[in-house]
Amino acid sequence: MSITSLDFLDVLIISTNLEGEILGANDAFLSSVNKSKDEVLQKKEEEFLKINFTSEDKKNMASFLSNVPLIYDEVIEINNDIHYYKTKKELIRDQYTNSKRIVTTRRDITSYKQYLDLYNDHKVLLEYIAKGESIKFILNEIIKSVEARNPNIICSVLLLDETKQKLMCGAAPSLPQYYNEKLEGMEIGEKVGSCGSAVFLKKRVVVEDISTHENWKYAKKLAARANLHACWSQPIFSSTNEVLGSFAIYYNRPKKPSVFDIHLIEDTASITGIAVEKYNYQIKQKKDEEKKQQQEELLMHKAKQAMMGEMLESIAHQWRQPLSVISTCATGMLMNQEHGIDITELEAEAFDIINVNAQYLSNTIDDFRKYFMSKGQKIEFEIEDCLAHTIKLIDSRLKTESITIIDSIEKIRILNYKNELTQVFMNILNNSIDALCKIDKKSRYVFLDVYKEEHNVVIKITDSGKGVNENILQRIFEPYFTTKHEKHGTGIGLYMCKEIIEKYVKGTITSKNSMMSYEGENYSGLEFIVKIPLA
Numbered sequence: 001m002s003i004t005s006l007d008f009l010d011v012l013i014i015s016t017n018l019e020g021e022i023l024g025a026n027d028a029f030l031s032s033v034n035k036s037k038d039e040v041l042q043k044k045e046e047e048f049l050k051i052n053f054t055s056e057d058k059k060n061m062a063s064f065l066s067n068v069p070l071i072y073d074e075v076i077e078i079n080n081d082i083h084y085y086k087t088k089k090e091l092i093r094d095q096y097t098n099s100k101r102i103v104t105t106r107r108d109i110t111s112y113k114q115y116l117d118l119y120n121d122h123k124v125l126l127e128y129i130a131k132g133e134s135i136k137f138i139l140n141e142i143i144k145s146v147e148a149r150n151p152n153i154i155c156s157v158l159l160l161d162e163t164k165q166k167l168m169c170g171a172a173p174s175l176p177q178y179y180n181e182k183l184e185g186m187e188i189g190e191k192v193g194s195c196g197s198a199v200f201l202k203k204r205v206v207v208e209d210i211s212t213h214e215n216w217k218y219a220k221k222l223a224a225r226a227n228l229h230a231c232w233s234q235p236i237f238s239s240t241n242e243v244l245g246s247f248a249i250y251y252n253r254p255k256k257p258s259v260f261d262i263h264l265i266e267d268t269a270s271i272t273g274i275a276v277e278k279y280n281y282q283i284k285q286k287k288d289e290e291k292k293q294q295q296e297e298l299l300m301h302k303a304k305q306a307m308m309g310e311m312l313e314s315i316a317h318q319w320r321q322p323l324s325v326i327s328t329c330a331t332g333m334l335m336n337q338e339h340g341i342d343i344t345e346l347e348a349e350a351f352d353i354i355n356v357n358a359q360y361l362s363n364t365i366d367d368f369r370k371y372f373m374s375k376g377q378k379i380e381f382e383i384e385d386c387l388a389h390t391i392k393l394i395d396s397r398l399k400t401e402s403i404t405i406i407d408s409i410e411k412i413r414i415l416n417y418k419n420e421l422t423q424v425f426m427n428i429l430n431n432s433i434d435a436l437c438k439i440d441k442k443s444r445y446v447f448l449d450v451y452k453e454e455h456n457v458v459i460k461i462t463d464s465g466k467g468v469n470e471n472i473l474q475r476i477f478e479p480y481f482t483t484k485h486e487k488h489g490t491g492i493g494l495y496m497c498k499e500i501i502e503k504y505v506k507g508t509i510t511s512k513n514s515m516m517s518y519e520g521e522n523y524s525g526l527e528f529i530v531k532i533p534l535a
Contacts (some may be wrong), residue, residue, distance in 0.1 A: 012085070012106040015092075020044045023101060032078055045104075050077035074106065080253065082150050084113035114149070114260050118267060121145040125271050135279040139171035142272055146264065147174060152252045154228070157236070157272055158183060158195050159245035167195060170245060170276070179226045182219075191215045194233035195246040202243055204265070206232045209254035230255040234269040238277045247272050296499065326354050381418045383450055383457055384409045390425040394433070401433055402441045406518060407448035412457045415535045420500045424509075427493040428461050428528050435465030435526065445523060447516050452534075456507070459530040464523035467513035473526075476511055507532040 012029040016022050022040050030037060033048040040048065051074065070089040075082060085106040092101050125145065128138050143155040156172035167186045172179075186192065188200040193215055198205040207213045208230055210223045216231075223229070230251035236244045247269040249261070257265070329350040391398070391405060398405065429446065436444040449460040468476070479495040501509040507530060514527035 010108075012104075012108070014040075014045060014104050016045070016102045016104070018100055018102065020046075020102075029106075032083075034079065048078070073109075076106075080152060082110075083108060084110045111260060114264075117149070118264065122267065122271055126274070129271075129275050129278060135275060136171065138275045139272065140173050142268060142275070143171055143173060146249065146268055149264075154250045154252075156180075156183070156195075156248045156250070157245060158186070158199075158248070159236075159276060160188075160199065160243065161185075167199065167245065175250075176226050179222065179228075182222060193219055194231040195248050198233040198235045198246050199243055202235055204232070204234045204262075206257060208256045211254075227252050229253050232257050232261070232265055234265045236269050236273045236276060238273060238280075244273060244276045244280070326358065329354050377417070378415055379418055380413060380415050383412050383414060383459065386418055386421055387425060387448060387450070387459075390422050390429065393422075394426060394429060397430075397433055401437055401444065403433060403436055403444045403446060405446050405448060407450075409448060409450040410452065412450065412452060412534070414457055414532060416532060417500075417504055420504050421532070424497045424500055424505075424530065425459075425461070427497050431494065432461065432463035432465060432526070435463055439465060443521075443523065445516075445518060447518070453531070455534055456531045457534060459532070460527060461530075462514050462516055462527040463525040464516065465525045467524050467526050470513075473511060473513065477509075501530060501532075505532055 010028060011026075012032055013026040014022055014029055015024040021042050021044060025037060025040050030040065033040070035048060045051070069091075070087075072087055074085045074087045076085060077083070086109050087107075088105045090103045090105075092103050093099070094101065125138065125142055128141060139157050143157065146155050147153055154172075154174045156175055157170035158167040159170040160166070161168050165187055167183065167188060169180050169184050172183070175183075183195075186196055188196045190200055191197055191214060192200065194205045194207045197215055205215070207215060210216045210229055210231060211220050213220075216223060223231075228250040230253065231248055233246045233248040235246055238244055247265060249257075249265055333350055387407075387409065432446050436446070443464055445464040447460070447462040447464075449458075449462070451458055477494050477498040498509050501507045509528065509530050511526060511528050514525060516523045516525065
């Protein structure tokens with residue numbers, strides 16, 4: 001079959017001698033290289049096609065010359081465009097002249113190859129995004145995946161700043177530094193280059209020739225200096241259709257995008273949008289976490305201040321009576337001395353009373369000092385000791401308000417934060433005292449129940465203060481929620497109890513209205529249930 005008879009086929013066919021000189025070519029080949037038949041005859045195909053022969057190709061060629069047909073993939077640059085072919089070379093012997101010639105048939109698989117590569121590239125890029133690689137790395141990989149397709153293109157990603165009015169350089173590894181510096185902080189606008197316009201208009205902007213397009217009249221010299229002559233820009237959208245920036249493809253000569261080029265820039269901008277949206281979400285999440293942490297630290301500080309106030313109030317309660325006794329003894333001795341009354345017999349007793357009360361004051365200081373000097377470290381301790389220490393700190397308040405503690409406590413040793421638990425127990429007990437102050441003194445009880453439950457220790461603290469309304473119960477651990485007058489409560493005590501138990505102690509705390517029986521009488525009140533891991 002002659003070359004002429006194959007002109008109707010959509011494949012590139014040439015016939016050459018063993019030296020590679022073209023003996024014939026079909027119309028598809030002539031059209032692809034934009035030459036006439038006379039212009040290609042007796043020439044070598046390398047003059048029209050940029051073919052890179054690898055060592056493997058040369059090895060295959062040696063095999064081919066041994067009468068074995070050769071079929072392989074080729075990447076060929078024709079008129080500055082990259083094409084992919086499935087190529088077949090056959091060695092033909094002319095039956096009349098007994099001479100040999102080579103017939104080369106090339107079937108264009110560019111579209112198939114381009115879309116297959118795009119699919120594979122996007123699989124890899126999505127894996128990078130899923131793994132949480134840095135945004136800089138991902139954007140550079142996106143650009144590299146596009147630039148690797150064609151040596152004549154350069155890409156960039158520009159991102160909108162917080163004002164949504166300016167573009168910042170997200171990634172442009174192949175653009176000159178001086179060019180990137182000019183892009184940084186570029187304001188968007190209807191006719192601002194390709195990227196500024198695409199972001200402003202929220203649609204793709206194709207500039208086939210930068211030197212003649214009105215959008216580039218102020219920047220065409222800069223583009224020419226960087227050897228950029230065409231620029232196609234696609235807006236980058238989020239999943240909620242918010243514009244995030246632009247993805248641009250620059251060409252080193254004036255060029256109209258092909259159908260595949262349009263698919264390429266659309267799909268790549270879509271992948272970029274996924275990466276940028278995830279990055280923006282992570283940044284927002286980080287800011288929210290930092291803000292939440294600052295709020296928690298502020299609440300913790302306020303809680304400590306409130307606890308300090310309660311501690312000082314407890315110290316005042318603890319000291320009031322012994323100081324009064326010391327003052328009475330000292331004043332009595334001074335009055336007797338002023339009136340000439342012999343106090344020899346009374347001195348020893350008075351000094352003994354003063355010493356006992358002074359020792360009490362000293363012990364009280366030690367108790368509070370132990371609390372404040374705790375370093376917030378995990379230690380082994382008995383829950384019973386922790387509760388006993390807490391009760392000792394507020395003992396004077398319990399006595400003043402005629403509150404009785406009824407306990408049923410198992411001896412259980414745990415490894416945890418003793419000081420933080422003391423703060424929790426003190427907050428709960430002070431809450432109970434506030435509630436019990438509103439009822440008859442004869443009915444003021446706090447019930448402590450401690451026992452093991454699987455791998456946890458359960459601490460129940462229940463008062464006989466009549467309980468609370470269910471609406472209040474649902475909000476009892478909310479920050480700043482309080483039923484007390486603003487002078488007597490900040491609403492952060494129980495919130496901090498929950499934070500400490502859940503975040504530090506790694507346990508749980510809940511509350512409910514409960515009924516208790518004691519000495520034949522039934523009492524209703526609020527119950528707090530704290531569950532703490534044993535280790």
